[in-house]
Amino acid sequence: MxxxxxxxxxxxxxxxxxxxxxxxxxxxxxxxxxxxxxxxxxxxxxxxxxxxxxxxxxxxxxxxxxxxxxxxxxxxxxxxxxxxxxxxxxxxxxxxxxxxxxxxxxxxxxxxxxxxxxxxxxxxxxxxxxxxxxxxxxxxxxxxxxxxxxxxxxxxxxxxxxxxxxxxxxxxxxxxxxxxxxxxxxxxxxxxxxxxxxxxxxxxxxxxxxxxxxxxxxxxxxxxxxxxxxxxxxxxxxxxxxxxxxxxLNIYEFNRFIKDLNGLTVDGFLIELDTIFKIENKGLELYKPKEKHNFSMYLNGDFYSLSLRKSAYEFTNELSKLDAQILYQTVLKPILGIDDIRNDSKIIYSQNKSGGLELKTKVDEGSFKVSFGMLPTNIDELKGIVDIGLLMPPKTTYIxxxxxxxxxxxxx
Known part of the structure; x- marks a missing residue:
């Protein structure tokens, strides 16, 4: 009530x-x-x-x-x-x-x-x-x-x-x-x-x-x-x-921009990702995710599609199904070494209302090595996580x- x-x-x-x-x-x-x-x-x-x-x-x-x-x-x-x-x-x-x-x-x-x-x-x-x-x-x-x-x-x-x-x-x-x-x-x-x-x-x-x-x-x-x-x-x-x-309610996603590859080369980083994702190089095509658990990535002048391999990740609750959480658990923390996603200076966030173009421009300017985009969270996902007493990662929704x-x- x-x-x-x-x-x-x-x-x-x-x-x-x-x-x-x-x-x-x-x-x-x-x-x-x-x-x-x-x-x-x-x-x-x-x-x-x-x-x-x-x-x-x-x-x-x-x-x-x-x-x-x-x-x-x-x-x-x-x-x-x-x-x-x-x-x-x-x-x-x-x-x-x-x-x-x-x-x-x-x-x-x-x-x-x-x-x-x-x-x-x-x-x-x-x-x-x-x-x-x-x-x-x-x-x-x-x-x-x-x-x-x-x-x-x-x-x-x-x-x-x-x-x-x-x-x-x-x-x-x-x-x-x-x-x-x-x-x-x-x-x-x-x-x-x-x-x-x-x-x-x-x-x-x-x-x-x-x-x-x-x-x-x-x-x-x-x-x-x-x-x-x-x-x-x-x-x-x-x-x-x-x-x-x-x-x-309008819900938009936040893009993620990372300043370095945690000591990895571009090829080494892609090899690490290959264990978790099916990777497709989209070249200069402005790629935007088509479905949940699919991410866009801009790296070294190319766009990529990253599709989560179901065998590489286990869904345990509603939070684990959230794309922002998946990216954190599979890439940001274990590969790029970003544990504290709220305070680590290596990562910044920007609300995506530019159709994904910002993923390219910010990296091309030289301040960041790689950027990630995803589909926006919907209200049912938000409620499903909240209703079991959990919180979403920071900068998941721009509302x-x-x-x-x-x-x-x-x-x-």
Missing amino acids: AIVKPFKAVRATRDKIALVSSKSYEAYPAEQLDAKLAFNPFSFLHVVNPGYKYHQQEISGDQRFKLVHNRYLEFKEDGYFTQDEIPAFYIYKKITPTDSFCGIISATSVNDYHNDVIKKHEGTLRKRELLFEDYLRNTGFNAEPVLLTYPDNDEITSIINKYQENRAEYEFTTTDKETHLLWIISNKVDIEKITSAFEKVDTLYIADGHHRSTSSCMLAEHLAKENPDHTGNENYNFFMSYLLPESQ EPKLRSALTIYEF
Whole structure:
């Protein structure tokens, strides 16, 4: 049973939302970030990059987080942000040149996270967990929802569709040709229908935002211990999430780029691979995998197809069937000597939205010796691994939609 809850969002006024909301801070290259800060005084980037006001970009730690809180208060004091008077759910729709996503922004329960109703598919770094918990404690708000997915539900979809027949509270298009719309659900009957519908959902899966969800739960635990009047209904017992049906989730793969062959020659490396894979040299053909357990490889000016030999690898559980895990167990660790795939400097990852061309270009530039591509993981694979209590290797999935900051803000 999944618990979802309406909340009183802090939001930009309708006339300024297109100027206020932004992509995630980390999504902007330095020069683009500087331009946004210089020419848009309403951008939320001024809140999360408070040092710009003092011409200092390197403010860090608690000092920076306190300045973020101060800039946030200024946006409220200047009337850029106001808080809704009635708790609500928020329907958010994002339309790109190729896709459309529509789901519900709500508060979700930290207890559901602890009780495995909300499940994660990848591990988190303790350092980042602590950093973001510190950020939340000092700023008092979260402006980016965690992306959760759930099995398609006709009852929830019908409510979402009903609201889309009316004018949206927000409707604006950004320079990357993406349109954003937001509807407010404050009607008590519809709120009850949504709440009841999610109570029938057994599991919500974290698609994106693992560190945000983990850190929110850590903060809730600490604040509960510090609060002698703790009831369980305080805002810190929930975190903001964007609930999206599984059918609307886009999952892409990450390519792997390796800096050296671990002392092997090209021929020696191919001989090692021949024990595990059926190898076909595709020459200059831009080869892309055709099926699961088939990989593309670019090495020494040629593309290769690598097909797993069934006799060379044993499937023991759902994780062992995952292509990213197969590549790690058969190539990255035993042949290329990459044990810690999260932290080893010999490997980097890049989301594959270029049709595989990047596999060639990055190696040809000389920074890497070999690259690997695979088919994307699908939602059933993700759920199958998570449901048996396992986690996927890092950088297995690149998931869309990516959400904007400050469309709705959740205060603790």
